[in-house]
Structures are given as structure tokens and as C-alpha cells.
Amino acid sequence: MNMPNAGLVLRELSGVAELKHAEWFQKEVWGKDDPPDNSDLMLAIQHEGGLVAGAFKDGRMLGFLFGFPTSQPHIQHSHRLAVHPDSRGMGLGAKLKWFQRDWCLARGITLVRWTFDPLRRINAGLNIARLGGSASTYYQDYYGEMVGINAGIPSDRLLVDWHLTAPRVEALAKGQATAVVDGAGETLTVEVPKDLDRLRVADLDAAISERLRVREEMTSAFSQGYKVEGFDTEACCYLLTKADGAAS
DSSP states (O other), X not given: OOOOOTTEEEEEOOHHHHHHHHHHHHHHHHOTTSXXXXXXXXXXXXXXXXXXXXXXXXXXXXXXXXXXXXXXXXXXXXXXXXXXXXXXXXXXXXXXXXXXXXXXXXXXXXXXXXXXXXXXXXXXXXXIIITOOEEEXXXXXXXXXXXXXXTTSOOOEEEEEEETTSHHHHXXXXXXXXXXXXXXXXXXXXXXXXXXXXXXXXXXXXXXXXXXXXXXXXXXXHHTTOEEEEEETTTTEEEEEEOTTOOO
């Protein structure tokens, strides 16, 4: 269902009732077997400077975002971003992230980090292509064995660095197209499946094989000084660049 954005409100969650509703919302997105972040924990972190926000239309939560402080005051870790399955196609993920950027910059936070599954094309398109994030850290089986939509394959993750004041991010925030490889040195690509969930259901062994292939290609590239700087949504591949003079 593609709903219009008129009447859409992005704001921080308020009160225990909304935080408890956010627990239910997480289960709707990640599956009922995947443990949600607890409302009491989110409340405490919110009071200590974290961000717990939602996208609402006519009083109904359509999207959810949860970030918390790190050991460095200028860095926030973005832990959860979710859009309800019946509300996808509205750009809510991007809207919540730009809301997060404004919220962070108003508080002197200039870098936001988070992890995501590198095999998920939609997430890569948002995090790298639309937001201007970069990545040079790969975690193997980060969460161990998982359930719900992540069941059956190793829980590898890429760590995204979102530099909020970087020229490319500022341009994207204004809706301006930017050149990903402008001034870059060597480049290479890493392809990923077009639909991980469909592949996982149809052929789990193939999904695991794809996980291991991408793991090898990514970690090898990172060890040579490459960094993820772009994602081609049509070709379904990451663009990695290595600045001139980087380690090889």
C-alpha cells in the first residue's frame, strides 16, 4: 500500500504507552520470535540523551527509529530503523534518517554509526546510495544465530559511518545528486542478491553461499584499503573505492 505523505508527522516518542507500542511494532517488522528492544530500556536511554522516534499518520505508527549515545559525545549509534510492511514505498526510512540527522546536528552530534545486513539490497540502497553513508568494517556473524526474518544464515553486518556534515551528505539532504567516485582512485564492485528473503526461502544453501562469497570479497577489499562509497540499485552491487596511496 502506497499511502500519501500528507498528514505525516515525525517526532520523538512520548511516554511509556508509546514505547510499549514500539515493542509490538518491532515484532511486526522483524517477526514475533525476534526479541524487541524493551520499553523500559528505551525510556532510560531516551532520558540519558538517546533518540526514540517514530513516523505517524492519523495517530498510527508507521515507522520507528532508535539511537543511543556512545563513549564519544559527537557520535551516536543508530540501533533500529523499521517501517511497517504495509507502509513501504513512502520513503519513510529516509525521512526518519533525515529527521535523525537534524536531531543530532542540533545537539552537536556529527557522526552516526549503525550496522546492516550487506545482502539486503533495499537497506544498502538507503544507507549508502540515498543517505551517503560509507563502510570499511565488516563483522562476521555479528549477532550469532538469529530468528525471524534473519534465520538460517550467518548474521554478518557492515558498519555504516554516516558523516552528517560531509559534502556528499549535505548535498543529498538537499535533494541534490552527487558523484560517488569523484576524485577516487581505484574502484571495484561487489554484487549482492536482488531479494535475500526470496532466496533464503527458495534455496537456503544458495543464500548461505552468497553470504560467504560477499564476506570474502568485502573483507579482502577492506584489507587492501578499499571502502564502500556507493551502491548501484539497478545493478545491485556495491561500489568500493581506494584513494590514491591507500594501503594495498
